[in-house]
Amino acid sequence: MKFSQLLFPACAASALAHSDAHNHHHDAHRSHGLAGVCGSGALPLSDGESTCGSDTEYLAAGHNDVFAQKPLDGIWRCPNGTECDYAHKHNWTHSSPCFTSPTTGTEFCVFTDAEFAEGRGTSFVMPARRADYIATTPAFVEPDRVKGVNQDLKRIVPAKYDMKEFPGKGMGLVANTYIQRGDLIMANTLSLMIDYRVFDELTWDEYAQLQAFAVDYLPDAHRAAIMNLSTHDGGNLTHVATVDKITATNAFDIDPDADDEQQDHGFFVVFPEIARMNHDCRANADYYFDHETLTQYIHATRPISPGEELTLSYINPLMRREARLRKLQRTWGFKCACPLCTQEAGRAKASDARIKQIRELRGQFRSYKPESLANPQMAELFISLHEQEKLWGAMYEAYAFAALEYNGIGEPWTATKWAQLAVEWGIPAVGEKDQDVIEMQKLAEDPWAHWSWMLRSKKRAGWGRKDGEEEEDDEY
């Protein structure tokens, strides 16, 4: 799931898993000026337009290369100094209007490629340099990678769902067939991607205009699908204000990819078909964003019967009932009436107690200090608590912790069993490129060679420590 971190010790080569705020329906209401999903720390390397060195111009290069540099002699050079001729700017159908931030001098423009993904189109609101970087991803340069992805505007395979009205919730999606756990329900390339900085650095008039242009430049059917989306509470608004309400009600927060130089600035992203899914604290589907295909994937996290509503969790599901109700009311403006939020007091209390215990246990698993109490029995309890709580989207994480705990005391076969389950449940929930999934694949392949092998035992016994050396304070 996207709300926790399955953290591996800092000493291990494995990268960290998802950030707390990774790719979810936005839970910080941008118009209230709360920090966006990715914060707004100073950048080591800012936009080319504003702080690029005077003798060097940076442009996005091939997606695996970082950036090519153009010195004054006019020869494109890759970061390693060799000449490269692939640096280019994307040929956008539209690349205006623009507004400049008075605080940082960063210029934000609308960029639309109406031909993207077989003519579905896509729009960005961000600095030119960032849009050009995104246009070097495989979704743009290898169009076959996104061929047939969007079924909603050009359907050639039957939909697994219908749209219908749900009393008190507006429209929603309902399964029209039996869907197995792990099945793909739908996928969509992004329609509108907004750099979160615009909400802090531009005025409402400016950023609302940019959003409206970005929507208006899209091909007609696509534009109509966005303009039909819910504004949550309706109202008689101008076109610009309507678009702003639509993005606020329907956008997902998405973190930058690992190669994006502007790591601190996340995105606000709209996928109109996926946005029809309503919230449930124990959702039957989960989502992840793939930066190579610029596609959001939705998979079933448990078996779903025809007639069941298809749901996503808009918030971190590991919150107490009261906290969930408050968060959904404050950010989304509705009183949660999902089965978990409306169960009778005794069961709600028991659920809250399980959630508390899950959070405590996770703290133990994430620590590799000798005093951590984590052990395989606690990991088995962790799995059971996830099952009792119906946290299907997070099961892979529970299996992964069990794999690490068993491997950590030198039980390779049980560790492999849990690692394989983590992979099997992780792929539909977070995608095959997710670092946790990759780590579990490595563990299952060779538990003895994995960084976690005997790590708990070693830490507790103080193995590998020289006399007088302090136990390092692992930072997670």
Ligand SMILES: C[S@@+](CC[C@H](N)C(=O)[O-])C[C@H]1O[C@@H](n2cnc3c(N)ncnc32)[C@H](O)[C@@H]1O
């Ligand atoms: C992303 S949209 C979901 C689709 C929307 N129902 C529609 O008609 O297009 C989010 C909005 O749907 C409504 N909504 C989603 N989940 C809900 C729930 N569990 N209970 C009540 N309203 C809900 C709220 O108005 C929320 O602001």
